[in-house]
Amino acid sequence: MVTKSDNDAQVPAYTEQDVSTAPSPSVAEEIVALRREVEQLRARLGEAVPVIAEAGLWPRRITYADQIWSGSRLSGITKQRERVRPSSDFPELPQPSRDMEQLEADFVRWGYCLVADAMSPSQVSAQVNRLMDQASAERAAGVARMSHHGHAQTVFNLLPKGQVFRDLAALESAAADAGPLVEELLAKMLGPAFYLATAHGSIVHERGGLQELHQDQGIVPLPHPPFPLFCLIIWLYTDFGLEEGGTYVVPGSHRDAAGNNLVRPDTDFAALADERLVALNAPAGTCFLTDSRLLHSGGKRTAPGTRLASRILYCRPEMRQQENQLAGMSEETFRALSPKLKQLIGFRTFQGWGMVDGNVIDPDMAHVPVGELSMSRPEAFDQDFDSRHSEDARRRAAADWETFTEYRGPR
Numbered sequence: 001m002v003t004k005s006d007n008d009a010q011v012p013a014y015t016e017q018d019v020s021t022a023p024s025p026s027v028a029e030e031i032v033a034l035r036r037e038v039e040q041l042r043a044r045l046g047e048a049v050p051v052i053a054e055a056g057l058w059p060r061r062i063t064y065a066d067q068i069w070s071g072s073r074l075s076g077i078t079k080q081r082e083r084v085r086p087s088s089d090f091p092e093l094p095q096p097s098r099d100m101e102q103l104e105a106d107f108v109r110w111g112y113c114l115v116a117d118a119m120s121p122s123q124v125s126a127q128v129n130r131l132m133d134q135a136s137a138e139r140a141a142g143v144a145r146m147s148h149h150g151h152a153q154t155v156f157n158l159l160p161k162g163q164v165f166r167d168l169a170a171l172e173s174a175a176a177d178a179g180p181l182v183e184e185l186l187a188k189m190l191g192p193a194f195y196l197a198t199a200h201g202s203i204v205h206e207r208g209g210l211q212e213l214h215q216d217q218g219i220v221p222l223p224h225p226p227f228p229l230f231c232l233i234i235w236l237y238t239d240f241g242l243e244e245g246g247t248y249v250v251p252g253s254h255r256d257a258a259g260n261n262l263v264r265p266d267t268d269f270a271a272l273a274d275e276r277l278v279a280l281n282a283p284a285g286t287c288f289l290t291d292s293r294l295l296h297s298g299g300k301r302t303a304p305g306t307r308l309a310s311r312i313l314y315c316r317p318e319m320r321q322q323e324n325q326l327a328g329m330s331e332e333t334f335r336a337l338s339p340k341l342k343q344l345i346g347f348r349t350f351q352g353w354g355m356v357d358g359n360v361i362d363p364d365m366a367h368v369p370v371g372e373l374s375m376s377r378p379e380a381f382d383q384d385f386d387s388r389h390s391e392d393a394r395r396r397a398a399a400d401w402e403t404f405t406e407y408r409g410p411r
Contacts, residue, residue: 067221070214070263071351077213077273078248078297086242088281093251096286098178103185111254111294113185118178118287119235127175128237128308130162131155131201137373141381142406143388145358149401151208155201156358158310160371168235169199169312182233182287189231189291190316197230197313200358202298204307209245210300213273215263216292216313219351222265226255230292230315237308240286242279245301247288250276254293263293321346326365334365361392384408 078084087093094106096116106113119127135155138144145154158165167175171183186194217229240246250273253262262272272295279299282288290296301307325345326334337345342364349360356363357370366386373380387393388408397407 068265069218069221069351070267070269071212071218077270077277078210078300081300083274084242084248084277084279084299086281087246087249087251087278088241090251090278093278096282098181100181100184104188107185107189107289107291110251111291112249112251112296113289114282115178115182115185115287115289117285118182119176119285121285123176124237124285126164127168127235127310130164131203131237131308131310133374133376134161134372135201135203136375137377137381138370139404140375140378141370141373141383141385142404143370143385143393144404146396146402146404148204148208148210150403151205153203154358155203156355157370158199158201158312160369162372165199165201165310168310169196176235176287178287182289185289186231186233186314189228189289190314193317194231194314195317195320197315197319199310199312202307202309202311204245204298204301206301206304208301209298209307211298213248213250213269213277213295213297215295216290219353222263224261224263224293226259226261228254228291228293228316229319230313232290232292233312233314234288234290235310235312236282236284236286236288237310238284238306240280240282240288240299240307240309242281242299243301243303244305245299245303245307246280246282248277248279248297248299249290250295251278252276253295254291261293263295269295331365357387359387359390359392361395362390364390386411 094110094112094114096114097103097106098116103113103115135144135153138155139153145156146152147154155161159169164175168179171179171186173179176182216232217224220229234247238244253272253276255261263269280288334342342348346354347356347363347365349355349363352360354360354363356366364386368383368385370385370387388406389411393405393407396402396405
C-alpha cells in the first residue's frame, strides 16, 4: 500500500523514447546531492592524495553473503518467565497518547509508541467479528493456520478476506479513527512512499502466543543501517498485559542516544535483555507501532480467554523488487515458467518471508485461493483450495495436534 504518490522523488527517465530502468531523481534531489558532494570535496581539499593500495592487501574472495543475522542469537530468553515484568511497572515507558510530539519522542527513545483510542469500540467490534468468523470458517474448511499446539491461530493474507481488513491496511478512518495519524507517523518512520509488507490476524488462547525474541528486520545481515527498514503495527482488539499475552519488548534496544544501533554482530543479547524485558500493558483500541530494530516477541497468555489483534507490517519503498513481474504477465505465461524462474520472481521463502497465505514451504500462485469465508456460507468450505494439495498442508496435517488442516494429495 502506497500512501501518497511521491512523484517528485523517483520519476522514470525517458531519453529519446527509451525507458531507463535506473531511478531518476527530481531536480530538488539533484540539487541536494550536488551540494552534499561539493561539501565533501571541500573537506578533502587539504588532504593528501591517497596512495593506491597494493594488490596484495586486497581480499581475493567474495564474502558479502556470509554475514550473520540477529535472529540466530536470541533463542530461549523469553521462556524465562520470571524475567518478564509488566510495562506498567515502569512509568517512564510510553503511555497511549494522541500527541504527535510525544509519539515521535517515544518512538525514537524507546523504539515504540502507543496511539490512544486508535479505534472506537464499534471499529474494534467490526474487526473482531470478521476475524473470528473468518477464523472459524477456515477451521471448518480445513485450511486453518494453527500454532502452539492448537492454542493459537493466525489468519494470513487479510486483504482478500474482508473489506474491514482492506480499510485497516489502507489506514482509512472508516476502519480506525486514528488511521490518518498513524499514516503520518509511518511516513516519518519509513518515508512517504512506504509499502504494505504483510497483514494478518492473531488469535491467542490460554497457553499460546510465545515467540523467541527477535527483530522484525532480523533477516537483514548485520550491521543494520541507523534507521528502521520496517514498522510493525499491532492493532489491539483486547487488553494486553503480562497474563493476557501482551507483546514482550526490550524498550530502547534499537539504538542509543547518538543513533548507533545496539544490536550489532558483537552484541550480547541476553545481557541487553537482562532486567529490561517487559510485557506490554495497553487497553483494547490502542495502536502499537514498533521500530523494526526493537527486540520483541509474542507473549505467552496464561489467563483464561483469548487475546485478539491484527499485525500489519509496512516497509520502506527500497525493500521491494524493482519490477513487478507478476502484474505484467498472464496467468498462462506464469504457469509456463520454470520452477527456478518462479522462485526468482518471488515464490521462494527466506526465513518465513515470501510466504503465500502462511505457506512457507512451497508457495505458489493459487488457482483457488482462500478468500473471504464465513460460517454463514458453509457451501464454500469444500472448494478445492490449492493449499489442500501443498507440501505445507501435508506436513501440517501430519502434526498430532493439527486437526484443522486437510490434505488431499498432490494435484
